[in-house]
Amino acid sequence: MPIDSAFKVKINKALNDPNLRGALGKFGDIFPEARANVYKGIDFEELRGIIAQNKANAAANVEALANQFVENVVKRGGKVHRAKDGNDVYQILKEIAKARNAKVCVKSKSMASEEIHLNHHLEDTMQMVETDLGEWIIQQINEKPSHMVMPAIHLSKEKCAEIFSQALGYEVEPDIPTMVRLARKTLREHFMNADVGISGCNIAVAETGTMVIFTNEGNARLTATMPPVHVVLVGYEKLAEKFKDIAPIAKALPKSATAQTLTSYVTMISGPAETLKDKVGPEIVDKELHVILLDNGRRELLSDPVFKEAGQCIRCASCLNVCPVYQLVGGHVFGHIYAGGIGSLLTAFFNSLKDTDKVQEMCIGCGRCREFCPGKIDIPNLILEMRNRVRKEIPLPGMQNFIVGTVLRNKGLFEFGLRQASWASAPFTSKGKDGNKYIRSLPFGFKKLADWRSLPGFATTPFRDKIKSMKQEVSGKKGKIAFFGGCVIDYAYPEIGESLVRVLNREGYEVVYPDQTCCGAPAVYMGRQDVAQDIAKQNLEQFANDEFDYIVSACPTCTVALKENWGHVLKDDHVAKEKADKVAAKSLDFIKLMHTLKKEKGGVWEEVAATCDVACPTPIKVTYHDSCHLNRELGVKEEPREMLKVQAHLDFIEMEESDRCCGFGGSYCIKLPEISTELLNRKLKNIENSQADIVAVDCPGCLMSLRGGLDTKKSNKRVFHTAELLDGKY
Amino acid sequence: MSAQAAQIVDWKAHLPQGAGAEELYKSFKEKAEALTVKVIRASSKEEAEKAIVAEMKELKIKKAVGVPMTLVDVQAIKEALEREKIKFSLELDRDFIEQAEFGISEFDLGIAELGTIVQDANSVHKRLVSMLPPTHLAVISTKTIVETFADSLEVIEKVYNGNPSNFLAFVTGPSKTADIERVLTIGVHGPGRLIVVCVD
Ligand code: SF4
Ligand code: SF4
Numbered sequence: 039m040p041i042d043s044a045f046k047v048k049i050n051k052a053l054n055d056p057n058l059r060g061a062l063g064k065f066g067d068i069f070p071e072a073r074a075n076v077y078k079g080i081d082f083e084e085l086r087g088i089i090a091q092n093k094a095n096a097a098a099n100v101e102a103l104a105n106q107f108v109e110n111v112v113k114r115g116g117k118v119h120r121a122k123d124g125n126d127v128y129q130i131l132k133e134i135a136k137a138r139n140a141k142v143c144v145k146s147k148s149m150a151s152e153e154i155h156l157n158h159h160l161e162d163t164m165q166m167v168e169t170d171l172g173e174w175i176i177q178q179i180n181e182k183p184s185h186m187v188m189p190a191i192h193l194s195k196e197k198c199a200e201i202f203s204q205a206l207g208y209e210v211e212p213d214i215p216t217m218v219r220l221a222r223k224t225l226r227e228h229f230m231n232a233d234v235g236i237s238g239c240n241i242a243v244a245e246t247g248t249m250v251i252f253t254n255e256g257n258a259r260l261t262a263t264m265p266p267v268h269v270v271l272v273g274y275e276k277l278a279e280k281f282k283d284i285a286p287i288a289k290a291l292p293k294s295a296t297a298q299t300l301t302s303y304v305t306m307i308s309g310p311a312e313t314l315k316d317k318v319g320p321e322i323v324d325k326e327l328h329v330i331l332l333d334n335g336r337r338e339l340l341s342d343p344v345f346k347e348a349g350q351c352i353r354c355a356s357c358l359n360v361c362p363v364y365q366l367v368g369g370h371v372f373g374h375i376y377a378g379g380i381g382s383l384l385t386a387f388f389n390s391l392k393d394t395d396k397v398q399e400m401c402i403g404c405g406r407c408r409e410f411c412p413g414k415i416d417i418p419n420l421i422l423e424m425r426n427r428v429r430k431e432i433p434l435p436g437m438q439n440f441i442v443g444t445v446l447r448n449k450g451l452f453e454f455g456l457r458q459a460s461w462a463s464a465p466f467t468s469k470g471k472d473g474n475k476y477i478r479s480l481p482f483g484f485k486k487l488a489d490w491r492s493l494p495g496f497a498t499t500p501f502r503d504k505i506k507s508m509k510q511e512v513s514g515k516k517g518k519i520a521f522f523g524g525c526v527i528d529y530a531y532p533e534i535g536e537s538l539v540r541v542l543n544r545e546g547y548e549v550v551y552p553d554q555t556c557c558g559a560p561a562v563y564m565g566r567q568d569v570a571q572d573i574a575k576q577n578l579e580q581f582a583n584d585e586f587d588y589i590v591s592a593c594p595t596c597t598v599a600l601k602e603n604w605g606h607v608l609k610d611d612h613v614a615k616e617k618a619d620k621v622a623a624k625s626l627d628f629i630k631l632m633h634t635l636k637k638e639k640g641g642v643w644e645e646v647a648a649t650c651d652v653a654c655p656t657p658i659k660v661t662y663h664d665s666c667h668l669n670r671e672l673g674v675k676e677e678p679r680e681m682l683k684v685q686a687h688l689d690f691i692e693m694e695e696s697d698r699c700c701g702f703g704g705s706y707c708i709k710l711p712e713i714s715t716e717l718l719n720r721k722l723k724n725i726e727n728s729q730a731d732i733v734a735v736d737c738p739g740c741l742m743s744l745r746g747g748l749d750t751k752k753s754n755k756r757v758f759h760t761a762e763l764l765d766g767k768y
Numbered sequence: 769m770s771a772q773a774a775q776i777v778d779w780k781a782h783l784p785q786g787a788g789a790e791e792l793y794k795s796f797k798e799k800a801e802a803l804t805v806k807v808i809r810a811s812s813k814e815e816a817e818k819a820i821v822a823e824m825k826e827l828k829i830k831k832a833v834g835v836p837m838t839l840v841d842v843q844a845i846k847e848a849l850e851r852e853k854i855k856f857s858l859e860l861d862r863d864f865i866e867q868a869e870f871g872i873s874e875f876d877l878g879i880a881e882l883g884t885i886v887q888d889a890n891s892v893h894k895r896l897v898s899m900l901p902p903t904h905l906a907v908i909s910t911k912t913i914v915e916t917f918a919d920s921l922e923v924i925e926k927v928y929n930g931n932p933s934n935f936l937a938f939v940t941g942p943s944k945t946a947d948i949e950r951v952l953t954i955g956v957h958g959p960g961r962l963i964v965v966c967v968d
Contacts, residue, residue, distance in 0.1 A: 065950055114934070171956060172947035188947060195949050218945060218953045225957065230866065246932055256899060256943040256958025262935070263895045281925055281932070285918040296946065299799070300882050300917070303958065304938035311935035312892040320860045322892060 045371075045396050049712055052367040057194045059366070065191065066365040072297035073356065073410075080289070082412075088286045090414035093350040096277050097340040103244040103277045104331060110247030114309030116327040123334045124154030130330055131156075131236075131269065135163050138267060138326075140233035144169050144225075146251070146258035148238025149186055149353060150271045150332055153375045153388055156236075167228045169257040171221050178205045184369030184377065186355040187295045192368050225257070230317070235261035236269045240291065240352070241284055242276045248308040249329070250284055252291060252301040259305050266313050269328040274336040275349045287352055290412040294354035335387035344423050348383045350413035357407035357417060362699050363400050366716050371400070379407050379417040383424055391428055398424050402706045402713070403563065404699035405670035422562055429565030449555040449576055470749040472756045492746040494530040501532035505551045508539055516546035517587035522577075522600060522625075524593035525556055526738040534738060537765035538592050538628055545635050547587070552580035557591075557599035558607070563704055567607045574604040575614055582617035589621060592628040592761050594668035594737050595704065600625040601672070627668055629736050629760050633677040657689035660763070661730035663721070663744065664697040665737035674736075678760055682734055688763070693728035695720075702743035718747045725755055732768060733757045777888060777933075779876050779912055782926040784919055788911035792880040793966065796913050800883030803941030804954065806963045809910070816840050816967045820905060821848045823963055824870055827903065832856045832870040835894050839874055839907050839967045860893045871897040871959070872905045875939075878913035878966070879920050882940055885964060886920055889937040898937070904959040906939070910966040 052058060096103055108118045121127045135143070143160070145151065147170040157166040157177065168177040172190035176183060178201045183189030190198070199212035202220060210217060237258050241250040249270050251258045262268050278284065284306075292298040307327070315321040340349045358364045358378040369377035374393055376384040382398040403418045411417065470476045476492035501523050519542055527534050539549045558573035581589055581600075591597045605618040626634065660682060668674045675697075683690045701707065701717025721744065725733055733755060735741045744757045758768050786792070797807040808823075810816035817840050824832055832854055834842055842858060849856040857864055865871070873894050877886035885906050889895045898904050914920055924932055943958030954960045 061949065114931075169957065170947070171945045175947070188950065190947055191950065193948075195951075198948050214948050214951050214953055217948060218956055222956055226866070229957075230862075246930065248932055254943070255945050255947075255956035257956070259895070259899055259937065260957050263892065263899065281930075282918065282921055285916075285921055288917055300884060300938070300940045302939065302941050302943055304940075306932060306936040306938075307934065308932045308936075309934035311890045311895075314860075314862060314892060318862050319892075320862075322860075 042396070046712070048371050049367055049710070052371050053712055053716065055192075055368075057197065058192045058368045061191055061194070062365050062368055066359060069297065069356075069359045073293065076293045076297045076299055080293075085286055085290055086412045086414045089290060089352065089412055090350050092278065092283050092286065093352075093413060094346070096279055096283075097275070097346050097349045099279070100274055100277060100337065100340050103279060104274060106244040107242055107247055107277060108329075108331070110244070111309075111327075111329050114247055115324065116247070116310055116329055118329045118331060120331045121333065124156070124159070127154055127156065127271070127330055127332060128159045130328075131160055132163050134267060134269060134328060135160075135234060138233055140164050140267070142167065142228060142232045143234040143236060144228055144232040144261050144265060145173075146170060146235070146237040146253065146261040147173055147189075148236065148271050149183075149375060150238055150273050150334075151236065152183060154332075154334065164234065167225070167232070169225050169228070169255075169261060170253075171218065171255060174221060174225065175201055182370070182375060185358060186353050186376065188355075192370065229260045229264045232265040233317075234267045234269060235263075235265040236271060237261045239270050239272045239276055241278050241287055242272045243278050243281050243284065245280045246308055248281060248284075248306050250288075251305045251307070252288075252303070253305070254296075254298075254302045256303055259303055262305060262307060262311075263313070264317070266315075266317060266323075267326040267328070268307075269330060270307070271330050271332060273332050273334075275340060275351070291352050291354050294352075294356040294410065294412045335389075339384075339387040342387075345383060345387070345420060347415050348380065348387075348420060350415050351380055351384070351411075352413055354412055356410045356412070360406050360410050362404060362406065362717055363402055363713055366713055367400070371397075379421055380415065383417070383420055386424055386428075391431055394424065395428050398428065399709060400713075402666075402699055402701070402703040402717070404666040404703075406666075406699070409670060422565075425563070425565030426567045427565075453555070470745075471752065471754065472745070472749070474745060474749075476746065476749050492749040494742055494745070496529055497532050499532065501528045501535040502551060504532050504536060505539065505549075508536065510539065510543050510548055512543050512546060512548050514546050515548060517548075518585055519547045519549050519588045519590050519631075520581060520583070520586040521549050521551050522554060522557065522581070522589060522591040522596055523551065524591060524596040524738065526742060527592055530742065531738050531759070533767070534592055534759045534761050537759070537767055538590070538761040541632070541761060541764050542590070545632075549590075550586075552583070554580060557593075557596040558603060559595045559599045560705055562599075562603055562607070563706075570603065570607045571611075574599075574608055574618065578604065578614060578617045578621060581621050586624060588631060589625040590628055590631050591625065592736070592738065592759060594627050594665045594672060594674075595739060597625060597627040598667050598671050627672060627674060627736065629668075629678045629681060630672070630674050632681060632760075632764065636681075657687055658732055658768070659691055659730045660688045660732040660734050661691050661693040661725070661728045662696060662734045663693070663700065663725075663740055665735065665740050666697075666699050668736050669697050678734065678736055681760065681764065685763070687766075688732075691728065691730055693730065694724045696724075698724075700740050700743050702737075702739045704739060707743070714743075718743055722747045722751060722753075726753065731755060732763070734760050734763055736760050777876075777927055779923065779927055780909075782923050783912060784914060784923070787914050788909075789913075792913045792915055793910055795880040796878050796883055796966075798883075799881065800941070800964060803883055804962075805883060805941055806961075808963065808965045810965055810967050813840055813967065816907060816965050817845050817848065819965055820845055820872060820907075821852065823905060824849065824854055825852055827870065829854055829870045829903075831864075831868045832872070833865045833868040833897050833901065834858055834872040835874070835891070835897050837872075837874040837907060839909055845872075860896075862896060865896045866900050868901045870903045870905065871901040872907065873898045875906045875908045875964075876912060877920050877923060878908050878910075878964075879917055879938075880913050880915050882917060884917070884920075884938050884940040886924075887937045887939070888933045888935075890934045895935070895937070898939075899958055902955060902959055903961040903963070905963040905965060907965045907967060910968045913966075
C-alpha cells in the first residue's frame with residue numbers, strides 16, 4: 039500500500055515538531071532571496087544549460103570516462119577500487135585498515151558513505167569519526183542527515199548543547215560559538231591521531247584524474263592532509279569529462295546550496311600528495327591514496343532512458359530548500375538518505391523501487407523545484423514517471439485501483455458515478471457566506487475529507503446539460519472553439535463554463551462542447567499511464583477535428599493534459615500521437631486564449647465585461663493566486679495579471695507568495711490531507727493579509743480549495759475564476 | 769621528497785593578458801573584504817615584510833610559523849620577529865605548527881571575481897602552516913590576480929601541462945559553518961582569520 043498508517047504517523051510527528059518547523063520554515067523563507075542575490079548578474083538559464091549538457095554527455099559516456107579516470111589516477115600513483123555496492127566498499131576499507139593496522143578513521147562529509155551506512159559497518163574495524171560539524175552532531179545520537187547540505191538542520195541549538203554535553207562529559211551551554219570552538223578542539227585531536235581519512239568528492243575529472251571537494255569548515259582539507267592514508271569515495275555520477283568542466287559547477291553549486299559565491303575551500307586532488315611519515319614526520323613520504331568508485335545503482339540510473347536525467351544532479355539541495363512539502367516535514371520522513379523530490383528518484387536506484395514507493399507520493403507536483411535546479415532536472419515529471427513505474431510493480435489498494443482502473447477508464451461509468459454523487463451528497467450540502475453550496479461534513483470514513491475545508495456541493499445540472507440550453511449570440515462570427523470542461527467545472531462549477539461561453543461569444547466565437555470524459559490527469563498522477571492512454575484516445579476521437587479554431591480549457595491541469603500528457607502517453611502509437619499533436623497545437627488555457635485574442639486585435643486592452651453584477655462605486659480590490667500548473671508547467675504568469683489590471687471595475691494588487699502551492703493537488707488532498715491543510719493555511723493567511731476582497735484564480739481545483747478554506751474560516755473574501763470576473767459575475 | 773615538489777613551477781609565464789590589472793585588484797579586495805578578509809597592498813618586498821610583522825604585533829602573537837617563500841625574505845621577517853620576541857619557526861615540526869597562533873605562506877594566484885586565493889599545496893609543510901593555526905596570512909603577487917575561476921583553471925592547465933599538482937587549494941575567506949541553526953560561525957577546522965598581503 040502506497041501510503042500506510044505508519045507513514046502517516048511519521049508525517050504527523052514531523053508536522054508537530056516545532057523545532058523542525060521553525061528551522062525549515064525560516065530557512066525556506068530566507069533562501070530564495072539570498073540565492074537570488076548571489077546569482078545577480080549571472081545568466082542562470084545559460085549556466086544550468088551548460089551543466090545539464092556536460093552532465094548528460096558524461097552520463098552517456100560513463101564507462102569510457104570511468105576507464106580514463108581510473109587510468110589517470112593509477113598513472114599518478116593512486117590505487118583504484120571499483121565497488122558494485124556497499125558490501126564491496128566495506129571489504130575494501132577493511133583491507134586498507136588491516137594493512138595499516140589502523141585504529142582511527144576521520145571522515146569528511148560524503149553522502150555516498152551515508153547511503154551505504156558506512157560507519158555502522160566499519161565500527162568494529164576502526165573508530166569512525168565524522169568531522170563535519172553537523173555530521174558529528176548527528177553521529178553522536180545515531181541519526182541520519184535530514185538534508186544533503188545541512189545534515190543537522192532539524193536540531194535546535196539547545197538540543198545540540200545537550201548532545202555536546204553528553205559527548206564531552208560536561209555541561210555545555212547552548213551558545214553556538216562555544217560549541218563550534220569545542221568541536222574544533224575535540225576534532226583536532228582526532229585529526230592528529232587518525233590513521234585513515236575518508237572523504238566524498240563532488241567532481242571527478244576523467245581527463246586529469248582530479249577529484250574536487252567543496253567545503254566550508256576545512257575538514258576535508260584536514261582529512262586529506264593529516265592521516266597517512268586518504269580514501270576518496272566517488273560515485274559514478276560525479277564523473278566529468280574535462281578539467282574545465284569544473285568551472286560551471288563551481289559557479290552554481292555554492293550559490294544554489296548555501297547562497298555563497300564559493301565555499302571557503304575547494305580542494306583539488308590529482309595524486310598522492312606529500313604527507314608526514316608515521317603521522318608526525320619530519321620525514322616526508324608520499325601519501326597512500328585510494329579511490330573507491332561506487333556503483334550501487336548509479337550505472338543503471340545513468341543508462342536508464344528516462345531517469346538518466348536525475349544523474350544531472352549536483353547535490354546542491356536547493357530543490358529541498360524551496361519544496362513546500364519538504365519545508366513542512368523535513369528530511370527524515372523520506373526514510374532514506376536522499377530526501378525530497380530528487381531523493382525519491384535516487385532512492386529508487388540506490389535502494390529499490392519499493393523504498394521509494396511511499397516517499398514519491400509526497401510530491402504535490404507544484405514544479406517549484408524545477409525552476410531552481412542547477413542540473414535542469416524536471417523533477418516533478420520524473421516523479422510521475424517513477425510513480426508509473428512503481429505502480430506497475432506495487433498496485434494501488436483495491437478501491438483506489440478500481441476507481442482509476444475501471445471507473446475512470448470507462449466513460450459511461452465515470453459520468454454515471456459523478457451524476458450519482460450529485461444526489462448522494464445533497465443531504466450534506468448547505469449555503470455558505472458567499473452564497474455557494476458547500477459540504478462541511480461527511481459521514482462515515484469520509485469525514486476527514488471535509489473537516490479542514492468545506493467541499494463544493496455537486497451541481498444539480500452538470501455543464502454538459504446546461505450548455506445545450508444556452509443561447510449563443512455571436513455577432514461578426516470569427517470561428518468555432520471547442521471547450522474541454524474537465525470534471526470540476528462540469529459537475530461542481532458549471533457557472534464557470536457558462537461565463538466562459540459568454541465571454542468568448544463576445545469575442546466573436548461560438549463555443550461547442552464535444553462529447554468528453556476525464557482528461558486523464560488523475561490517472562497520470564496515480565501512476566496509471568495505461569489508463570491515461572485509453573482516456574486520451576476516447577477524447578481525441580472528438581477533439582481532433584479540423585473545424586475547431588482553438589481548443590480551450592478553464593482548468594490548467596486539463597490544459598496540461600491536452601497540451602502535454604496526451605501526446606506523451608501515446609508517444610508509441612503513431613496514429614493517435616498525430617492526433618494528440620494536432621490537439622496540443624490548438625489547445626490553450628482560457629486566460630491565455632483571452633490574452634491572445636486581445637493581442638491579435640493589436641494589443642488594445644479594453645474592458646472585457648460589459649456589465650458588473652454588483653453596484654460598485656469604487657473598484658473592487660482583487661488579487662491573483664497562481665495555479666502551479668498554469669504558472670510553472672505552462673509558463674503563463676503575466677497574462678492573467680495584465681487582463682485583470684485593465685478591468686475598470688477591478689483594482690489589482692499582488693499578495694505575498696502568490697505562486698506558492700495552495701495544497702490542492704488533485705488526489706493529493708485526499709491522500710495526504712495533513713500536508714494539504716498546512717499548505718492551504720499558509721495560502722489563506724497570505725490572502726487575509728492581502729487586503730483584497732476577491733481572489734482571482736484560473737484553476738477550478740485551487741478555487742475549490744480556497745473557497746472551502748475561506749468558508750471554514752468564515753472569511754468574507756470571495757474567490758472567482760477569471761472567466762467569471764471577465765464576465766462581470768462577481 | 770616527492771617528485772612533484774622538486775618541479776619548478778612558473779606561474780607568471782602562463783597568466784592571461786591583463787592579469788594583475790588595477791581593477792582586478794580592486795575587485796579582489798572588495799570581494800575578499802566582504803568575507804571578512806583583511807587585504808593589505810605592499811608596493812615592495814620590504815613593505816610587505818613590515819606589514820607582516822606589524823600584523824603579528826597587533827594581534828599580540830607569541831608563536832608563529834611559516835614556510836620558505838619567494839615574494840618576501842622570510843629570514844628578514846624571522847629576525848624582525850625575534851626582535852619583537854615573537855617565536856617564528858620555519859621548521860616542519862607538526863606539533864609546533866599545531867600550537868602556533870599564526871601561519872604565513874605564499875599563494876600562487878588570486879581570483880578577482882571571488883576574492884579567492886589559490887595555492888599549489890602539494891608541500892605538506894605549506895598545508896599544515898595554512899590549515900592548523902587559527903590565523904593565516906597569505907602572500908600573493910598582485911600580478912597573479914586573474915579575473916574568473918574559469919581563468920584560474922586555464923592557468924593551472926597550462927602551468928602543469930595538463931597534469932595538475934597533486935593538491936591544489938582554493939581558499940575563499942575564513943573557515944566557517946552554519947551547521948547549528950544556520951547561524952554563520954567563523955573558524956571551525958581551518959583558520960578563522962585570513963589576511964592577504966598583495967605584493968606589487
Ligand atoms: S514538484 Fe513541488 S512538491 Fe514536488 S518535489 Fe518539487 S517542489 Fe516539492
Ligand atoms: S536535483 Fe537539482 S536542485 Fe536538487 S539537489 Fe540535485 S542539482 Fe540541486
